[in-house]
Amino acid sequence: MKSLNASLRRFAGNTDGSMSLEVIIFAPLLMGAMTVTFALHDAFRFKDLNSKAAYSIADAFARETDAITPAYLDGMVEALSFLTKSESAYSLRVTVVAQEPGEEDLGIDWSVGRGIFEPMTADELATKDGQIPTLMNNERLILIETHTDYDAPFDLSKYVTGETFYNFVFVRPRFAPRLLWEEPVVSG
Numbered sequence: 001m002k003s004l005n006a007s008l009r010r011f012a013g014n015t016d017g018s019m020s021l022e023v024i025i026f027a028p029l030l031m032g033a034m035t036v037t038f039a040l041h042d043a044f045r046f047k048d049l050n051s052k053a054a055y056s057i058a059d060a061f062a063r064e065t066d067a068i069t070p071a072y073l074d075g076m077v078e079a080l081s082f083l084t085k086s087e088s089a090y091s092l093r094v095t096v097v098a099q100e101p102g103e104e105d106l107g108i109d110w111s112v113g114r115g116i117f118e119p120m121t122a123d124e125l126a127t128k129d130g131q132i133p134t135l136m137n138n139e140r141l142i143l144i145e146t147h148t149d150y151d152a153p154f155d156l157s158k159y160v161t162g163e164t165f166y167n168f169v170f171v172r173p174r175f176a177p178r179l180l181w182e183e184p185v186v187s188g
Contacts, residue, residue: 039154046086047165050148053083054167058144061094062171067180068094070112077114080146088149091115095143096179097125099135106132109140110181116147131168140178144169 057076061068073094080090093113097106105126111119120143128143135141146167173179 035154039152042153043150046084046148046150049084050146050165051167053080054144054146054169056083057092057146058142058169058171061142061144061179062174064173064179065176067182068112069182073112073114080148084148086148086150088151089115091117091145091147093117093120093143093145094179095120095125095145096140096181097132097135097143098140098178099137101137106135109178112181117145128168132170138177140173142171142173142179144171 057079060076060079073092076094077090077092080092084090091114093111095111096109098109100107105122106129108120108122108125113119132141132143144167146169148165150165
């Protein structure tokens with residue numbers, strides 16, 4: 001029994017040897033964890049940049065007192081590209097909604113989109129009813145929607161979808177009662 005205890009103590013106290021087995025087991029796990037951490041950090045950094053860009057663009061529209069032109073809208077798409085620092089495709093939709101006196105539902109003054117967005121229809125506006133605050137009579141609200149494609153450095157299709165980078169922001173006009181569009185727009 002003494003020799004077994006002595007042998008176990010000697011074995012436990014022995015620090016000579018190789019760590020190759022531990023490296024073989026843990027190096028791939030460590031590299032995989034670092035890769036996933038980097039990829040997810042990059043994806044959520046990009047999501048944060050997109051959210052901030054959407055709020056900045058919404059604030060710019062809220063401060064406008066002149067009518068919005070197609071060139072101005074195209075410039076905002078370029079601003080979205082600059083603020084997010086990506087080479088992916090960008091989409092932007094601006095919709096001005098109003099609560100008309102005596103009407104129960106919101107109406108659309110005008111809606112214009114770039115990229116994947118078409119002008120918003122009344123049916124589509126009705127689906128967003130829970131996201132829009134209650135408006136008073138004759139009050140206007142500017143809805144800004146952005147969508148940006150994200151090219152992940154690694155395959156993240158299980159965790160990140162295109163919908164992750166969709167933003168829906170609403171603001172009230174600040175210095176004018178409503179935001180006007182330069183050209184007549186037929187809304188549905």
